[in-house]
Amino acid sequence: MFKIGNIKIESPLFLAPMAGVTDHPFRVICKRFGAGMVYTEFVSADGIIRENEKTLNMIKFSDEERPIGVQIFGDDPEVVSKSAKYIYDNFKPDLIDINYGCPVPKVTKKGAGSAALKDLCIMEDITAAVIDAVPQIPITVKMRVGWDSENIVSTKAGILLEKLGIKAIALHGRTSTQLYKGKANWDYIKELKESVNIPVIGNGDVLNYTDFNNMIEYTKCDAVMIGRGALGNPWIFRNIQDEIFSEDYKVNNLDTVKKTCIEHIKLLIENKAEKVSVGLSKKHLSWYLKGFKNSSIYRKEIMYCENVNDMIKILKNI
Numbered sequence: 216m217f218k219i220g221n222i223k224i225e226s227p228l229f230l231a232p233m234a235g236v237t238d239h240p241f242r243v244i245c246k247r248f249g250a251g252m253v254y255t256e257f258v259s260a261d262g263i264i265r266e267n268e269k270t271l272n273m274i275k276f277s278d279e280e281r282p283i284g285v286q287i288f289g290d291d292p293e294v295v296s297k298s299a300k301y302i303y304d305n306f307k308p309d310l311i312d313i314n315y316g317c318p319v320p321k322v323t324k325k326g327a328g329s330a331a332l333k334d335l336c337i338m339e340d341i342t343a344a345v346i347d348a349v350p351q352i353p354i355t356v357k358m359r360v361g362w363d364s365e366n367i368v369s370t371k372a373g374i375l376l377e378k379l380g381i382k383a384i385a386l387h388g389r390t391s392t393q394l395y396k397g398k399a400n401w402d403y404i405k406e407l408k409e410s411v412n413i414p415v416i417g418n419g420d421v422l423n424y425t426d427f428n429n430m431i432e433y434t435k436c437d438a439v440m441i442g443r444g445a446l447g448n449p450w451i452f453r454n455i456q457d458e459i460f461s462e463d464y465k466v467n468n469l470d471t472v473k474k475t476c477i478e479h480i481k482l483l484i485e486n487k488a489e490k491v492s493v494g495l496s497k498k499h500l501s502w503y504l505k506g507f508k509n510s511s512i513y514r515k516e517i518m519y520c521e522n523v524n525d526m527i528k529i530l531k532n533i
């Protein structure tokens with residue numbers, strides 16, 4: 216157990232923020248399978264202060280998800296800090312996380328996301344403004360190691376962020392230009408951990424207990440954040456935890472997968488419009504069913520479904 220600011224973190228297994236994936240239903244499922252901390256998808260600071268309905272819906276969460284972080288991105292210190300205050304006043308999450316890692320051009324060309332890694336002055340201004348606007352809860356950062364391999368800044372940025380009052384840093388061991396290619400370089404996570412006193416959350420390429428253990432042993436990071444390893448595999452948190460405590464849970468049987476799929480679909484339908492739920496169910500089911508016998512046949516059938524009841528029927532017949 217460790218703390219981020221004054222928040223007790225019971226498990227060192229964090230669900231990474233993922234746009235289009237870590238919505239309320241998926242977060243609830245990961246939480247039920249033991250995720251120690253979950254985050255919203257990144258939300259636009261501009262959208263928040265304009266009170267865009269779709270953006271605000273992305274922030275809604277239930278108490279079951281706590282501790283939860285709302286992740287924001289933006290390029291203007293005033294807008295980002297106003298959005299952080301709006302989030303605190305209206306939603307009261309456990310923490311607010313600033314995204315300095317997104318490599319998507321639509322985000323970086325305006326100076327947001329990982330573009331801040333090219334200009335630590337901007338990073339400093341945004342961070343200081345957010346901390347000043349929301350002194351009540353911890354402000355954290357998630358970032359990549361640098362813009363490109365010639366410009367690695369994670370340790371320098373980490374020291375600066377700690378001085379400004381950031382309470383934890385999640386570091387994805389890739390550069391922005393690397394996108395998801397190659398391997399995450401855990402050396403930078405290790406270096407950051409040796410250089411700051413706040414918790415460091417290691418991120419990148421953890422797919423199972425062995426990876427988790429290797430990352431903790433090698434970098435000495437305080438927690439591990441898992442993204443792609445949780446797609447269609449939310450029990451990864453429980454499975455890793457059980458290896459840590461030598462218990463024997465191991466979810467990988469078809470019955471649990473089917474039960475989780477149906478639970479996920481029901482959560483989607485309770486929380487979103489039918490059309491959106493159908494689209495998201497197709498995406499998640501194709502991840503969940505990967506690797507099972509005849510899965511390509513079922514996945515194809517599911518792709519043709521026009522409503523969730525038909526999907527549930529297919530699942531029940533597998």
Ligand SMILES: Cc1cc2nc3c(=O)[nH]c(=O)nc-3n(C[C@H](O)[C@H](O)[C@H](O)COP(=O)(O)O)c2cc1C
Binds near residue numbers: 232257419420444
């Ligand atoms: C579909 C998808 C969406 C993502 N969206 C976000 C996001 O909104 N905010 C963020 O900080 N990182 C985002 N990421 C990056 C992940 O949080 C994580 O840093 C990255 O996937 C590396 O971790 P992994 O190897 O465990 O997947 C996203 C990644 C994926 C695959």
